[in-house]
Amino acid sequence: xxxxxxxxxxxxxxxxxxxxxxxxxxxxxxxxxxxxxxTDGGKPVSGLQPGDFxxxxxxxxxxxxxVASEKIPLNVILALDSSGSVSGERLDDxxxxxxxLLERLNxxxxxxxxxxxxxxSLRMKLTSDIGRVxxxxxxxxxxxxxxxxxxxxxxxxxxxxxxxxxxxxVFSDGLDTASWLDPERVIASARRSEVVVYSATSxxxxxxxFLEDLTETTGGGLVKIASTKDLSAAFLRILxxxxxxxxxxxxxxxVSTSGWHRLQVRLKGRRGTVKARAGYQAGS
Amino acid sequence: xxxxxxxxxQHVTSPAARWLAIGVTLVTVSMVIGWAxxxxxxxxSVALKxxxxxxxxxxxxxxxQHEPGTFDDAAKExxxxxxxxxxxxxxxxxxxxxxxxxxRTPVLYVPEIRPRSGSSSSMPRPRPYTTPKPVPYTAxxxxxxxxxxxxxxxxxxxxxxxxxxxxxxxxxxxAPEEKRATTQDGPIRYQLRTDDGxxxxxxxxxxxxxxxxxLLDRVRVREKPGGPLRGPEHDDGVRLWHxxxxxxxxxxxxxxxxxxxxxxxxxxxxxxxxxxxxxxQEANAGxxxxxxxxxxxxxxxxxxxxxxxxxxxxxxxxxxxxxxxxAPFAFDEARIRYARVVGQRGRHTTAAAELQxxxxxEPLLEYYVALFLGGELEALGRDDEAGRAFQRALDVxxxxxxxxxxxxxxxxxxxxxxNSRAALLAVLEQPLETDVRDDPFWIYESAPGRxxxxxxxxxxxxxxxxxx
Numbered sequence: 001x002x003x004x005x006x007x008x009x010x011x012x013x014x015x016x017x018x019x020x021x022x023x024x025x026x027x028x029x030x031x032x033x034x035x036x037x038x039t040d041g042g043k044p045v046s047g048l049q050p051g052d053f054x055x056x057x058x059x060x061x062x063x064x065x066x067v068a069s070e071k072i073p074l075n076v077i078l079a080l081d082s083s084g085s086v087s088g089e090r091l092d093d094x095x096x097x098x099x100x101l102l103e104r105l106n107x108x109x110x111x112x113x114x115x116x117x118x119x120x121s122l123r124m125k126l127t128s129d130i131g132r133v134x135x136x137x138x139x140x141x142x143x144x145x146x147x148x149x150x151x152x153x154x155x156x157x158x159x160x161x162x163x164x165x166x167x168x169x170v171f172s173d174g175l176d177t178a179s180w181l182d183p184e185r186v187i188a189s190a191r192r193s194e195v196v197v198y199s200a201t202s203x204x205x206x207x208x209x210f211l212e213d214l215t216e217t218t219g220g221g222l223v224k225i226a227s228t229k230d231l232s233a234a235f236l237r238i239l240x241x242x243x244x245x246x247x248x249x250x251x252x253x254x255v256s257t258s259g260w261h262r263l264q265v266r267l268k269g270r271r272g273t274v275k276a277r278a279g280y281q282a283g284s
Numbered sequence: 285x286x287x288x289x290x291x292x293x294q295h296v297t298s299p300a301a302r303w304l305a306i307g308v309t310l311v312t313v314s315m316v317i318g319w320a321x322x323x324x325x326x327x328x329s330v331a332l333k334x335x336x337x338x339x340x341x342x343x344x345x346x347x348x349q350h351e352p353g354t355f356d357d358a359a360k361e362x363x364x365x366x367x368x369x370x371x372x373x374x375x376x377x378x379x380x381x382x383x384x385x386x387x388r389t390p391v392l393y394v395p396e397i398r399p400r401s402g403s404s405s406s407m408p409r410p411r412p413y414t415t416p417k418p419v420p421y422t423a424x425x426x427x428x429x430x431x432x433x434x435x436x437x438x439x440x441x442x443x444x445x446x447x448x449x450x451x452x453x454x455x456x457x458x459a460p461e462e463k464r465a466t467t468q469d470g471p472i473r474y475q476l477r478t479d480d481g482x483x484x485x486x487x488x489x490x491x492x493x494x495x496x497x498x499l500l501d502r503v504r505v506r507e508k509p510g511g512p513l514r515g516p517e518h519d520d521g522v523r524l525w526h527x528x529x530x531x532x533x534x535x536x537x538x539x540x541x542x543x544x545x546x547x548x549x550x551x552x553x554x555x556x557x558x559x560x561x562x563x564x565q566e567a568n569a570g571x572x573x574x575x576x577x578x579x580x581x582x583x584x585x586x587x588x589x590x591x592x593x594x595x596x597x598x599x600x601x602x603x604x605x606x607x608x609x610x611a612p613f614a615f616d617e618a619r620i621r622y623a624r625v626v627g628q629r630g631r632h633t634t635a636a637a638e639l640q641x642x643x644x645x646e647p648l649l650e651y652y653v654a655l656f657l658g659g660e661l662e663a664l665g666r667d668d669e670a671g672r673a674f675q676r677a678l679d680v681x682x683x684x685x686x687x688x689x690x691x692x693x694x695x696x697x698x699x700x701x702x703n704s705r706a707a708l709l710a711v712l713e714q715p716l717e718t719d720v721r722d723d724p725f726w727i728y729e730s731a732p733g734r735x736x737x738x739x740x741x742x743x744x745x746x747x748x749x750x751x752x
Binding site: 041083084085114118119120121125144145150153154156173174177178180181182185186189227 | 482570571686
């Protein structure tokens with residue numbers, strides 16, 4: 001969802017067609033990819049075509065080139081709180097939910113696992129060997145503080161520029177007690193990332209503003225759960241919703257090649273609610 | 285963590301190390317209000333003592349037998365006593381001290397708790413705990429007390445009090461758990477146990493820290509023969525005890541609010557006391573404590589004097605400034621933390637300028653200077669300089685997570701980003717169980733207490749040199 005030379009999320013048009021290829025950087029052929037969720041009455045709308053979308057980049061109407069959907073493999077990054085506040089049953093529920101989600105991945109999908117307390121632990125880089133990710137879930141031993149902002153930033157660094165769609169799922173109790181990084185700067189970094197962030201957090205979480213802002217910025221969503229017993233359902237709902245999204249792309253025309261670009265994505269002549277990231281950072 | 289290991293490696297069984305391993309925070313306040321009394325639990329040793337003063341004799345014997353810095357049999361015995369017994373000991377010891385100086389006094393009173401008030405305090409002033417009332421000693425008991433007083437003599441009473449306070453400090457640090465309190469007047473405290481910002485439990489328990497404070501409040505010093513008797517604030521042993529106690533509390537997170545207030549009132553110009561009190565105020569500005577205090581459910585008559593994050597930072601800034609102004613050539617750590625607080629309050633230029641002046645010799649402090657300077661420069665938009673500062677932090681602690689994240693975020697070109705990302709992920713892949721991962725930022729809150737063992741050793745040596 002970026003302009004060329006911005007970040008790894010920028011790919012040549014040809015790379016989108018051949019999704020298995022590595023990202024190709026180009027200063028001539030640029031494309032912006034926007035991950036879009038369309039719902040009607042809370043249910044995903046399927047079967048949309050390029051002509052159904054209207055995209056404005058900084059207010060300038062763009063021509064939608066492509067709409068791809070569930071055929072593109074997913075890169076699912078799990079960032080799970082393993083601080084002292086997530087122990088006992090909560091941890092069991094979290095591991096169960098993660099396993100349920102991993103079970104639902106397709107053979108071409110990849111997954112990664114990162115856990116965090118005050119320390120961030122990369123337990124498994126992105127891999128299509130889901131069994132290894134599942135095994136890595138067993139190592140978490142909750143203790144210490146919560147570096148939510150730091151960990152979310154680190155998890156965003158795991159995104160792959162392989163043409164797949166990057167989904168980051170963050171679970172935390174929402175209270176950051178140990179991060180070094182400034183939340184606003186991490187949000188700014190998220191604007192340059194292609195990752196869509198979803199988060200599940202407990203309703204009792206004191207302050208979930210960071211997660212609200214981050215999920216809003218990346219076009220994802222924040223799911224508040226009453227109990228960690230609800231985590232499995234929440235994770236699966238997130239996965240289903242993400243699979244039902246559209247990857248809309250366009251070659252920017254008539255707009256600046258740098259700076260923050262405000263995005264507006266609408267449906268043409270149809271009913272529905274559109275959710276997409278608020279914009280993107282170009283030329284950085 | 286390397287820092288923790290450095291402090292405790294020669295004392296792996298030290299109380300500071302054991303408490304740190306627990307990983308929970310206790311915030312306590314000593315009060316005597318609003319707690320329902322329950323029947324006193326009778327320990328096995330109670331039955332062996334036939335009269336009130338048998339308990340006092342047993343306590344004095346335990347103080348004399350106790351080896352400082354251990355949880356020996358003497359400490360174990362006293363640790364089994366409840367708040368009711370300890371309260372009586374405190375009253376009887378006070379009576380002995382009174383009789384040392386006023387052997388013919390006709391009436392012995394229940395002593396007042398020393399008011400925790402001071403001249404220029406920004407801290408609260410708890411009300412006195414009790415009002416004076418006569419102790420109903422029998423004639424035989426008065427005689428026995430007078431004999432104990434005569435056997436001690438002037439000066440020895442204060443040594444007994446200080447050794448007694450040390451015994452109770454060792455119990456506070458070494459005993460596996462505190463007994464639940466059964467009365468309102470004894471040396472008790474209310475504990476708010478928290479874990480990662482969540483309140484876990486709230487209850488009243490016997491406080492050996494409070495017992496130590498009460499004993500030390502009775503210390504009297506004659507600075508030169510024939511000179512006037514002065515209070516405990518003129519005794520270096522008392523000062524060291526308070527300092528070491530606060531240091532332990534900061535290091536372990538088992539904070540006792542009254543301890544900091546008391547020490548601040550007694551030693552308002554002491555740079556070490558000011559420093560540790562500032563660190564306490566700063567810690568209370570942290571997200572975990574702020575959240576815990578906000579969400580804790582405690583009885584209406586219990587007040588924790590922890591204010592908003594902004595107010596806590598103001599308190600900390602004032603106290604750090606006073607600390608390094610009181611010791612201008614010996615307090616880099618106070619300046620570093622002062623700058624950190626100033627930066628947290630949004631005055632980045634001042635903070636950066638302060639940090640740029642500092643060249644501490646200790647690796648831990650070098651790291652803090654570099655990391656915080658990087659943060660301030662980044663806030664000022666001076667990214668290149670910030671990057672160099674973060675790199676200096678990594679030079680001191682190469683696997684530290686915080687500067688690695690900061691550098692990664694600052695990387696501006698594609699190549700820089702790729703290299704920085706690879707370096708970051710390489711660190712995050714290292715197992716946490718090994719010695720490889722080490723970030724002093726993780727212990728920033730507790731670091732001011734890292735010299736706890738040293739402070740207690742100084743205290744032991746001082747009291748040993750005074751004798752008992």
